[in-house]
Amino acid sequence: MKATKELLVFILAESSLELVPRELWGHPSVAKHASSKGKKAGELLLDRSYHHSAMLRLKDNGKRGRPDIVHFSLLEATSSPLYMGGWIDVYVHTIVDEAVHLGRSVRLPKSYFRFEGLIEKLFEERKVLSPDGSTLLEIRSQSLKELISEIRPSITIGLSRMGKRNDFGGVAKELFMHEKPAFVVGGFPRGHFCMNTSLNFDELYSCHELPLEAHVVIARIVYEFEKLLMI
Template sequence: MITFALAEAALELVPAEIQKHPAVRRNARRRGKSPGDVLLDVSLHFAAMKSLEGWEKRGRPDIVHTTLLYVLATPLCRKGLMRVYVHTVADLIVEVRPDTRIPKNYQRFVGLMEQLLKEGRVPPKGEALMRVVGSGFSHVLEASQPSFIALLSEKGAPTR
Protein backbone atom coordinates (compact mmCIF):
# COMPACT_ATOMS: atom_id res chain seq x y z
CA MET A 1 0.00 0.00 0.00
CA ILE A 2 1.34 3.42 -0.97
CA THR A 3 0.46 6.50 1.05
CA PHE A 4 0.43 9.88 -0.68
CA ALA A 5 0.34 12.90 1.61
CA LEU A 6 0.22 16.48 0.38
CA ALA A 7 1.90 18.36 3.25
CA GLU A 8 1.16 21.96 4.26
CA ALA A 9 -1.56 22.33 1.65
CA ALA A 10 -2.79 25.91 1.38
CA LEU A 11 -6.39 24.95 2.10
CA GLU A 12 -8.31 26.91 4.74
CA LEU A 13 -11.37 29.05 5.29
CA VAL A 14 -10.87 32.82 5.49
CA PRO A 15 -9.37 33.51 8.94
CA ALA A 16 -11.14 35.86 11.37
CA GLU A 17 -8.48 38.58 11.15
CA ILE A 18 -9.30 39.40 7.50
CA GLN A 19 -13.03 38.63 7.35
CA LYS A 20 -13.91 42.34 7.46
CA HIS A 21 -11.65 43.26 4.54
CA PRO A 22 -13.63 44.66 1.56
CA ALA A 23 -12.22 42.08 -0.90
CA VAL A 24 -13.28 39.21 1.35
CA ARG A 25 -16.72 40.65 2.10
CA ARG A 26 -17.38 41.39 -1.58
CA ASN A 27 -16.51 37.82 -2.60
CA ALA A 28 -18.61 36.32 0.21
CA ARG A 29 -21.61 38.53 -0.61
CA ARG A 30 -21.39 37.58 -4.30
CA ARG A 31 -21.51 33.91 -3.31
CA GLY A 32 -24.25 34.34 -0.70
CA LYS A 33 -22.06 33.14 2.18
CA SER A 34 -20.62 34.64 5.32
CA PRO A 35 -16.92 35.61 5.05
CA GLY A 36 -15.88 32.87 7.49
CA ASP A 37 -17.45 30.17 5.30
CA VAL A 38 -15.47 31.07 2.16
CA LEU A 39 -12.27 29.31 1.09
CA LEU A 40 -9.18 31.53 1.27
CA ASP A 41 -7.89 32.08 -2.29
CA VAL A 42 -4.96 34.34 -3.13
CA SER A 43 -6.42 35.16 -6.55
CA LEU A 44 -9.49 36.68 -4.86
CA HIS A 45 -8.16 37.82 -1.49
CA PHE A 46 -4.61 38.97 -2.25
CA ALA A 47 -5.04 42.49 -0.85
CA ALA A 48 -6.43 41.13 2.42
CA MET A 49 -3.93 38.27 2.72
CA LYS A 50 -0.84 40.47 2.72
CA SER A 51 -1.47 41.20 6.41
CA LEU A 52 -1.49 37.49 7.34
CA GLU A 53 1.53 35.76 8.80
CA GLY A 54 3.03 33.39 6.23
CA TRP A 55 0.66 34.67 3.55
CA GLU A 56 3.00 33.53 0.75
CA LYS A 57 2.12 29.88 1.33
CA ARG A 58 -1.58 30.30 2.04
CA GLY A 59 -4.67 30.56 -0.13
CA ARG A 60 -3.77 28.13 -2.93
CA PRO A 61 -6.66 25.64 -3.16
CA ASP A 62 -5.94 25.39 -6.90
CA ILE A 63 -2.77 23.42 -6.12
CA VAL A 64 -4.76 20.97 -3.98
CA HIS A 65 -7.38 20.67 -6.74
CA THR A 66 -4.83 19.85 -9.45
CA THR A 67 -2.88 17.46 -7.22
CA LEU A 68 -5.98 15.50 -6.20
CA LEU A 69 -7.17 15.28 -9.81
CA TYR A 70 -3.85 13.72 -10.85
CA VAL A 71 -3.30 11.46 -7.83
CA LEU A 72 -6.82 10.04 -7.73
CA ALA A 73 -6.65 9.25 -11.47
CA THR A 74 -3.58 7.00 -11.13
CA PRO A 75 -3.99 3.25 -11.72
CA LEU A 76 -2.73 2.52 -8.19
CA CYS A 77 -5.42 4.70 -6.67
CA ARG A 78 -8.16 3.34 -8.92
CA LYS A 79 -7.26 -0.20 -7.81
CA GLY A 80 -7.43 0.84 -4.15
CA LEU A 81 -3.68 0.43 -3.59
CA MET A 82 -3.08 4.00 -2.44
CA ARG A 83 -4.09 6.03 0.60
CA VAL A 84 -4.44 9.77 0.06
CA TYR A 85 -4.11 12.42 2.76
CA VAL A 86 -4.03 16.21 2.67
CA HIS A 87 -2.26 17.99 5.53
CA THR A 88 -3.28 21.66 5.70
CA VAL A 89 -1.35 24.72 6.87
CA ALA A 90 -3.78 24.77 9.82
CA ASP A 91 -2.42 21.28 10.71
CA LEU A 92 -5.63 19.38 9.86
CA ILE A 93 -5.42 15.94 8.25
CA VAL A 94 -7.97 15.16 5.54
CA GLU A 95 -8.38 11.56 4.42
CA VAL A 96 -9.57 11.13 0.83
CA ARG A 97 -11.08 7.81 -0.20
CA PRO A 98 -9.34 6.41 -3.30
CA ASP A 99 -12.64 6.03 -5.18
CA THR A 100 -13.48 9.73 -4.75
CA ARG A 101 -14.09 11.59 -7.99
CA ILE A 102 -12.92 15.18 -7.57
CA PRO A 103 -14.94 17.67 -9.65
CA LYS A 104 -12.97 18.86 -12.66
CA ASN A 105 -14.73 22.21 -12.36
CA TYR A 106 -12.71 24.34 -9.93
CA GLN A 107 -15.74 26.22 -8.52
CA ARG A 108 -17.47 22.95 -7.60
CA PHE A 109 -14.25 21.80 -5.93
CA VAL A 110 -14.17 25.05 -3.90
CA GLY A 111 -17.73 24.40 -2.70
CA LEU A 112 -16.79 20.86 -1.62
CA MET A 113 -13.71 22.08 0.27
CA GLU A 114 -15.76 24.76 2.04
CA GLN A 115 -18.24 22.07 3.10
CA LEU A 116 -15.40 19.77 4.20
CA LEU A 117 -13.70 22.42 6.34
CA LYS A 118 -17.00 23.57 7.86
CA GLU A 119 -18.67 20.18 8.45
CA GLY A 120 -15.58 17.99 8.84
CA ARG A 121 -16.69 15.62 6.09
CA VAL A 122 -18.11 15.37 2.57
CA PRO A 123 -20.94 14.54 2.23
CA PRO A 124 -22.28 15.61 5.65
CA LYS A 125 -24.45 12.45 5.91
CA GLY A 126 -23.78 8.91 4.73
CA GLU A 127 -20.45 7.39 3.80
CA ALA A 128 -17.69 10.02 3.76
CA LEU A 129 -15.62 10.49 0.60
CA MET A 130 -13.39 12.99 2.40
CA ARG A 131 -13.16 13.61 6.12
CA VAL A 132 -11.03 15.42 8.66
CA VAL A 133 -9.40 12.62 10.67
CA GLY A 134 -7.23 14.55 13.08
CA SER A 135 -4.41 17.00 13.30
CA GLY A 136 -0.66 16.79 13.06
CA PHE A 137 1.36 15.17 10.30
CA SER A 138 2.33 12.40 12.72
CA HIS A 139 -1.25 11.11 12.32
CA VAL A 140 -0.46 10.20 8.69
CA LEU A 141 2.74 8.42 9.69
CA GLU A 142 0.98 6.47 12.44
CA ALA A 143 -1.91 5.47 10.17
CA SER A 144 0.29 4.31 7.29
CA GLN A 145 3.33 2.88 9.17
CA PRO A 146 5.63 3.37 6.17
CA SER A 147 8.72 1.27 5.52
CA PHE A 148 10.12 4.02 3.28
CA ILE A 149 9.51 7.78 3.22
CA ALA A 150 10.31 10.07 0.29
CA LEU A 151 9.94 13.80 0.86
CA LEU A 152 9.94 16.22 -2.05
CA SER A 153 11.19 19.75 -1.54
CA GLU A 154 10.63 22.88 -3.63
CA LYS A 155 14.43 23.21 -3.75
CA GLY A 156 14.67 20.02 -5.84
CA ALA A 157 17.85 18.78 -4.15
CA PRO A 158 18.25 15.57 -2.13
CA THR A 159 17.78 16.17 1.59
CA ARG A 160 18.74 13.96 4.52
Protein backbone atom coordinates (compact mmCIF):
# COMPACT_ATOMS: atom_id res chain seq x y z
CA MET A 1 0.00 0.00 0.00
CA LYS A 2 1.26 3.52 -0.76
CA ALA A 3 2.29 5.52 2.30
CA THR A 4 0.72 8.91 1.59
CA LYS A 5 -2.96 9.80 1.49
CA GLU A 6 -5.18 11.85 -0.91
CA LEU A 7 -3.24 10.52 -3.84
CA LEU A 8 -5.94 10.30 -6.48
CA VAL A 9 -7.64 13.35 -7.98
CA PHE A 10 -10.98 13.12 -9.74
CA ILE A 11 -12.32 15.95 -11.90
CA LEU A 12 -15.78 15.94 -13.44
CA ALA A 13 -15.18 18.28 -16.39
CA GLU A 14 -17.35 20.55 -18.55
CA SER A 15 -20.15 19.64 -16.17
CA SER A 16 -23.76 20.59 -16.87
CA LEU A 17 -23.98 22.77 -13.75
CA GLU A 18 -24.76 26.48 -13.81
CA LEU A 19 -27.38 29.04 -12.84
CA VAL A 20 -29.90 30.09 -15.50
CA PRO A 21 -27.90 32.51 -17.69
CA ARG A 22 -29.12 36.12 -17.92
CA GLU A 23 -30.15 35.79 -21.58
CA LEU A 24 -32.89 33.29 -20.56
CA TRP A 25 -34.29 35.15 -17.56
CA GLY A 26 -37.21 36.62 -19.53
CA HIS A 27 -38.28 33.36 -21.20
CA PRO A 28 -41.80 32.25 -20.14
CA SER A 29 -40.69 28.73 -19.05
CA VAL A 30 -37.97 30.23 -16.82
CA ALA A 31 -40.24 32.97 -15.38
CA LYS A 32 -42.92 30.37 -14.59
CA HIS A 33 -40.45 28.06 -12.87
CA ALA A 34 -38.94 30.93 -10.87
CA SER A 35 -42.32 32.13 -9.66
CA SER A 36 -43.36 28.58 -8.67
CA LYS A 37 -40.22 28.33 -6.51
CA GLY A 38 -40.45 31.88 -5.14
CA LYS A 39 -36.96 32.66 -6.47
CA LYS A 40 -35.43 35.00 -9.03
CA ALA A 41 -34.64 33.40 -12.42
CA GLY A 42 -30.91 33.97 -11.87
CA GLU A 43 -30.99 32.00 -8.61
CA LEU A 44 -32.20 28.76 -10.24
CA LEU A 45 -30.06 25.95 -11.58
CA LEU A 46 -30.39 25.62 -15.34
CA ASP A 47 -32.35 22.41 -15.81
CA ARG A 48 -33.46 21.00 -19.14
CA SER A 49 -36.48 19.32 -17.52
CA TYR A 50 -37.94 22.79 -16.85
CA HIS A 51 -36.15 25.06 -19.32
CA HIS A 52 -35.96 22.96 -22.48
CA SER A 53 -37.72 25.45 -24.78
CA ALA A 54 -35.71 28.40 -23.41
CA MET A 55 -32.46 26.47 -23.88
CA LEU A 56 -32.93 25.94 -27.61
CA ARG A 57 -31.26 29.31 -28.25
CA LEU A 58 -28.29 28.66 -25.95
CA LYS A 59 -24.78 27.98 -27.28
CA ASP A 60 -23.65 24.36 -26.64
CA ASN A 61 -27.11 23.57 -25.29
CA GLY A 62 -26.61 19.79 -25.77
CA LYS A 63 -24.03 19.85 -22.98
CA ARG A 64 -26.00 22.08 -20.58
CA GLY A 65 -28.86 21.95 -18.06
CA ARG A 66 -28.26 18.50 -16.51
CA PRO A 67 -27.37 19.08 -12.84
CA ASP A 68 -28.71 15.57 -12.10
CA ILE A 69 -25.59 14.14 -13.84
CA VAL A 70 -23.40 16.01 -11.35
CA HIS A 71 -25.55 14.77 -8.45
CA PHE A 72 -25.26 11.11 -9.54
CA SER A 73 -21.54 11.41 -10.26
CA LEU A 74 -20.71 13.04 -6.93
CA LEU A 75 -22.78 10.51 -4.98
CA GLU A 76 -20.87 7.75 -6.73
CA ALA A 77 -17.47 9.27 -5.93
CA THR A 78 -18.18 10.41 -2.36
CA SER A 79 -19.91 7.18 -1.27
CA SER A 80 -16.80 5.14 -2.09
CA PRO A 81 -14.36 3.70 0.48
CA LEU A 82 -11.67 5.62 -1.46
CA TYR A 83 -13.28 8.97 -0.60
CA MET A 84 -14.37 7.97 2.91
CA GLY A 85 -10.80 6.90 3.64
CA GLY A 86 -9.40 10.25 2.41
CA TRP A 87 -7.64 8.79 -0.65
CA ILE A 88 -9.30 10.91 -3.32
CA ASP A 89 -9.88 14.63 -3.86
CA VAL A 90 -12.94 15.56 -5.89
CA TYR A 91 -13.57 18.60 -8.11
CA VAL A 92 -16.35 19.66 -10.47
CA HIS A 93 -15.32 21.89 -13.35
CA THR A 94 -18.37 23.38 -15.10
CA ILE A 95 -19.23 24.13 -18.71
CA VAL A 96 -19.02 27.87 -17.87
CA ASP A 97 -15.57 27.60 -16.28
CA GLU A 98 -16.28 27.52 -12.60
CA ALA A 99 -14.83 24.89 -10.29
CA VAL A 100 -16.42 23.36 -7.21
CA HIS A 101 -13.84 22.16 -4.66
CA LEU A 102 -15.20 19.46 -2.34
CA GLY A 103 -13.94 19.17 1.22
CA ARG A 104 -12.78 15.89 2.74
CA SER A 105 -15.86 14.48 4.40
CA VAL A 106 -18.77 15.83 2.45
CA ARG A 107 -22.02 13.86 2.77
CA LEU A 108 -24.15 15.03 -0.12
CA PRO A 109 -27.95 14.81 0.04
CA LYS A 110 -29.29 11.68 -1.67
CA SER A 111 -32.48 13.56 -2.54
CA TYR A 112 -32.07 15.53 -5.76
CA PHE A 113 -34.25 18.40 -4.48
CA ARG A 114 -32.03 18.86 -1.44
CA PHE A 115 -28.92 18.69 -3.65
CA GLU A 116 -30.42 21.37 -5.91
CA GLY A 117 -31.06 23.63 -2.90
CA LEU A 118 -27.51 23.08 -1.63
CA ILE A 119 -25.92 23.94 -4.98
CA GLU A 120 -28.12 27.02 -5.46
CA LYS A 121 -26.96 28.17 -2.01
CA LEU A 122 -23.34 27.45 -3.04
CA PHE A 123 -23.72 29.61 -6.16
CA GLU A 124 -25.13 32.43 -4.04
CA GLU A 125 -22.72 32.29 -1.09
CA ARG A 126 -19.69 30.75 -2.93
CA LYS A 127 -18.88 28.57 0.11
CA VAL A 128 -20.78 26.07 2.26
CA LEU A 129 -19.33 25.50 5.72
CA SER A 130 -19.92 22.62 8.13
CA PRO A 131 -21.16 23.37 11.67
CA ASP A 132 -17.51 23.17 12.89
CA GLY A 133 -16.48 25.86 10.37
CA SER A 134 -14.60 23.66 7.88
CA THR A 135 -15.27 24.15 4.17
CA LEU A 136 -17.56 21.51 2.67
CA LEU A 137 -17.97 23.10 -0.76
CA GLU A 138 -16.40 26.10 -2.41
CA ILE A 139 -16.93 27.45 -5.92
CA ARG A 140 -14.36 29.56 -7.78
CA SER A 141 -14.22 31.10 -11.25
CA GLN A 142 -11.66 28.76 -12.75
CA SER A 143 -11.05 27.16 -16.12
CA LEU A 144 -10.02 23.49 -16.25
CA LYS A 145 -6.49 24.59 -17.13
CA GLU A 146 -6.36 26.87 -14.08
CA LEU A 147 -7.77 24.15 -11.84
CA ILE A 148 -5.20 21.62 -13.05
CA SER A 149 -2.36 24.14 -12.62
CA GLU A 150 -3.48 24.63 -9.02
CA ILE A 151 -3.78 20.88 -8.28
CA ARG A 152 -0.53 20.00 -10.11
CA PRO A 153 -1.20 16.31 -10.81
CA SER A 154 1.74 14.19 -11.94
CA ILE A 155 -0.39 12.73 -14.76
CA THR A 156 -3.84 13.67 -16.08
CA ILE A 157 -5.82 10.91 -17.77
CA GLY A 158 -9.04 11.74 -19.64
CA LEU A 159 -11.73 9.12 -20.21
CA SER A 160 -13.71 9.19 -23.43
CA ARG A 161 -15.14 6.78 -25.95
CA MET A 162 -12.88 8.58 -28.46
CA GLY A 163 -9.68 7.59 -26.62
CA LYS A 164 -7.12 4.81 -27.03
CA ARG A 165 -8.61 1.46 -25.98
CA ASN A 166 -7.75 0.30 -22.47
CA ASP A 167 -9.75 -1.38 -19.71
CA PHE A 168 -10.71 0.09 -16.35
CA GLY A 169 -8.09 -2.01 -14.56
CA GLY A 170 -5.40 -0.84 -16.99
CA VAL A 171 -6.30 2.83 -16.47
CA ALA A 172 -6.26 2.37 -12.68
CA LYS A 173 -2.84 0.68 -12.87
CA GLU A 174 -1.43 3.57 -14.89
CA LEU A 175 -2.87 6.08 -12.40
CA PHE A 176 -1.48 4.04 -9.51
CA MET A 177 2.07 4.24 -10.86
CA HIS A 178 2.09 8.03 -10.27
CA GLU A 179 2.43 10.08 -7.06
CA LYS A 180 -0.54 12.40 -7.60
CA PRO A 181 -2.55 11.15 -10.58
CA ALA A 182 -5.77 12.72 -11.86
CA PHE A 183 -8.56 11.27 -13.95
CA VAL A 184 -11.15 13.32 -15.77
CA VAL A 185 -14.69 12.28 -16.76
CA GLY A 186 -17.18 14.44 -18.69
CA GLY A 187 -20.10 15.71 -16.61
CA PHE A 188 -22.33 16.32 -19.62
CA PRO A 189 -25.05 14.24 -21.32
CA ARG A 190 -23.78 13.95 -24.88
CA GLY A 191 -20.94 14.98 -27.14
CA HIS A 192 -17.24 14.86 -26.40
CA PHE A 193 -14.65 16.95 -24.59
CA CYS A 194 -13.88 20.21 -26.37
CA MET A 195 -10.34 20.86 -27.60
CA ASN A 196 -9.51 23.19 -24.68
CA THR A 197 -10.31 20.35 -22.28
CA SER A 198 -8.45 17.63 -24.20
CA LEU A 199 -5.30 19.78 -24.31
CA ASN A 200 -4.94 19.18 -20.55
CA PHE A 201 -4.70 15.39 -20.87
CA ASP A 202 -1.48 13.37 -20.96
CA GLU A 203 -3.51 10.33 -22.10
CA LEU A 204 -7.07 9.77 -23.33
CA TYR A 205 -8.52 6.29 -22.86
CA SER A 206 -11.71 4.56 -23.91
CA CYS A 207 -12.75 1.69 -21.65
CA HIS A 208 -15.69 0.37 -23.65
CA GLU A 209 -17.03 0.49 -27.17
CA LEU A 210 -20.36 1.80 -25.82
CA PRO A 211 -20.94 5.36 -24.58
CA LEU A 212 -21.26 4.91 -20.82
CA GLU A 213 -22.84 7.11 -18.19
CA ALA A 214 -20.34 9.23 -16.27
CA HIS A 215 -21.26 7.63 -12.92
CA VAL A 216 -20.57 4.14 -14.28
CA VAL A 217 -17.11 5.17 -15.47
CA ILE A 218 -16.34 6.85 -12.12
CA ALA A 219 -17.51 3.81 -10.12
CA ARG A 220 -15.34 1.43 -12.13
CA ILE A 221 -12.15 3.49 -12.02
CA VAL A 222 -12.57 4.09 -8.29
CA TYR A 223 -13.19 0.39 -7.63
CA GLU A 224 -10.15 -0.71 -9.66
CA PHE A 225 -8.01 1.84 -7.80
CA GLU A 226 -9.33 0.61 -4.43
CA LYS A 227 -8.31 -2.94 -5.37
CA LEU A 228 -4.76 -1.75 -6.06
CA LEU A 229 -4.66 0.08 -2.74
CA MET A 230 -6.16 -2.99 -1.06
CA ILE A 231 -8.75 -0.94 0.82
